[in-house]
Amino acid sequence: MATGRTHRPATRSRGIPEATVARLPLYLRALTALSERSVPTVSSEELAAAAGVNSAKLRKDFSYLGSYGTRGVGYDVEYLVYQISRELGLTQDWPVVIVGIGNLGAALANYGGFASRGFRVAALIDADPGMAGKPVAGIPVQHTDELEKIIQDNGVSIGVIATPAGAAQQVCDRLVAAGVTSILNFAPTVLNVPDGVDVRKVDLSIELQILAFHEQRKAGEEAAAEAAVPAAARKASTDQGPDGDVPAVMPA
Amino acid sequence: MATGRTHRPATRSRGIPEATVARLPLYLRALTALSERSVPTVSSEELAAAAGVNSAKLRKDFSYLGSYGTRGVGYDVEYLVYQISRELGLTQDWPVVIVGIGNLGAALANYGGFASRGFRVAALIDADPGMAGKPVAGIPVQHTDELEKIIQDNGVSIGVIATPAGAAQQVCDRLVAAGVTSILNFAPTVLNVPDGVDVRKVDLSIELQILAFHEQRKAGEEAAAEAAVPAAARKASTDQGPDGDVPAVMPA
DNA sequence: CCATCTTTGTGCACGCGTTCACAAAGACAT
DNA sequence: ATGTCTTTGTGAACGCGTGCACAAAGATGG
Known part of the structure; x- marks a missing residue:
């Protein structure tokens, strides 16, 4: 992989700034594109342009991960793809459940970007009994009653909420109680969760x-x-x- | 405006911090809920709890808008709803076009949250000729060829891109050339736009x-x-x- | 009219994130 | 081997955002 013996274990501890974490997926996407075009190495300048950020920022971001990269040359694309994937936890498979299979939930289930990188839709859940069994994106919808069982059987730790606003908090509570510790919320509501549970929201209206x-x-x-x-x-x-x-x- | 001669014209110029702007919609939502329950006034503490933020932060946010609020009492809900709506530009109607009527685009078109607050779906646009004329969410889909005409005829300044990643930049360029100056991008790509054009991205995969x-x-x-x-x-x-x-x- | 109590508005300090600018590291040519 | 040239990795300065803590404003009751 890299050339010489790399220097120190780096800042490596566990202090990757949140802002950096939020950019890693961007870098990864740009790097994956380069990888598909069989580009062997890339400079911070080029990669930064592709990711739409400042090159100094990119270098500092990478410095939190360690000292990959070779001065005078740039970064080894494949190596960096692997390192970032590993850092983001994409080398393992994350089973995900989507709760609320309306227009949006169905669109999410069909969205290709899901499976592409380490995420697998383990189940679709909806409160409407009439939907139970009906396949969406090739996956049969299950009723909310099964929620806890589904979470536990599949070892799901990431849940996506695409329900109406009124149902979101209740669904959230049940997900958390069942063991989910990360939630992606598409419902236009503020979710209250206990410590240790991460919530990220996607809100069309706010944007x-x-x-x-x-x-x-x-x-x-x-x-x-x-x-x-x-x-x-x-x-x-x-x-x-x-x-x-x-x-x-x-x-x- | 408020009671006594207010001190200075305040920071009022046009210096509302970006972070504050991003929270105003949250406050607005919480306030609207209070308004519907006919709650006349609310304290910063209560409102902050409803919006999921720190009360000091909320007060500072509001201070950028001016000195609304009465010490010892709180904020007048209706008044604040109006002030924030006005500040966000929601007292006027914003025609919006959605480009790319696939699963996601259709879901967005059907999303109620759109029309609810000042936004109106002026047109749905897709590159597939087979979709032309087909109604989605009660609105007939138009072909990409019409894009420029639609933008200009309707005075559209906000565009939503829900196309595949490969088409996004091209669509973006055409939108911008036609006069759109704000873009909400759901495609997993970095968009390049000239100065003066705002882009916000919503990226499931990154989240x-x-x-x-x-x-x-x-x-x-x-x-x-x-x-x-x-x-x-x-x-x-x-x-x-x-x-x-x-x-x-x-x-x- | 005065005292008390509530709640706002904000000065201040702190920490995070960004950016500049440059020394050090290494590739590459001679 | 030595010098040159490219590009990384990072020290340092700066600016923005956050949260504390409190004085000032006003309501409310006597």
Whole structure:
């Protein structure tokens, strides 16, 4: 693999910053693409460009994993793919359950990106008795009553919640009680979990609202610019000033 | 605005920290729930609990918006709902297009959370000619050829990409060229956009990998604990030590 | 009108993450 | 073997975000 005997065991302890962890999958994806094109090595500059980050940041990120990489050359692609995969725990298989097989749950079940890297859909669970047995993405849906049994039989530690908001906390509680310690939540609710359980949320509505904020801000600046140089209105005329359409003082 | 002559114009300029912006939708959701229950006022402590954040953080967040809130009482729910909505730009309607009507795109189109708050699905676009005209969520799918026209006719500034990874950059380029300045990307790719265009990504695969990392770490600590006090194995026996299956020091 | 009690708004300190800039390491040519 | 050139790995400075802790503001009761 690498050339010379690598230096120290590195910062290796267990202090990988959260921000770095969040970027490792990005690097891994870029590296996998390079690997498929049989590229043997890559410089931090190139890889950083592919992953859309600063090259110094990338090097620092990798430094937390150890001293892979050869000065003057770059990083060995295959080696790095392996190291990152191992660090992320993708060398083992993670059985996952999806709870709530509505539009979204079904889409997730069909999503190819699941199986691609170490994740395996162990079961689909829904509260609707009418769905029980019905196959989605080739996997028969099981009823919520079976939840605990499914978790335990399959050694599931990662659960995906795609239920309506109202059911999410209850489902979450049951998952946790059954032994799940990581949850990916697609329901638009804040989940309360005990210590030791990780929750990550994916919230379409929130993302859109953040975009709307910036969009409005951009429109505001643009409007200020137009005050000086009136440009041809591009947007429909219903577009109002983003801040000026309401009195400054509120109803109360 | 508030009661006495407020001190300075506040930090008010346009310096709302990004981290705060990202939390405003959370507060808004909690406040909306309170509003529906006709709760008139709420303290920072209560609201913070509902939103799952620290109360000091919440107060500081609100302080960026201005001095709403009454000492000794709390915040007026309705008033705050309106202020945050306005700040996020939700008092106007944002037409949105969804490109890529596969499993995920269709699920997004059907997702109720879209229309609920200021967002309106203006069009569904797909590259498959066979889908053209077919209604999804009550909206007829249009062909990619129409993309530019749709964007311009509807004054769309927010686009959602739900295509396969391979098509995402190309779609992105066309959206941007047509006038879209905010993109929500569900495709597992890094998108390159010019300055002034905002991109937010939602990536199932990345989220799972982050969870896997922590899961592995937890299992590692647990294994270390078991070395001292061997507990009954809960998970299936295929479960290996998450870090112990490889030598601590690497091959090289 | 005054005292007390609640809750906001924020100054301050701290820690994490990012970025710059450069010395050290190694490849490669001569 | 030696010098040059490329690229890593990281020390240090900076800025942002978080959380504590408290003074000021105002409500409420006597």
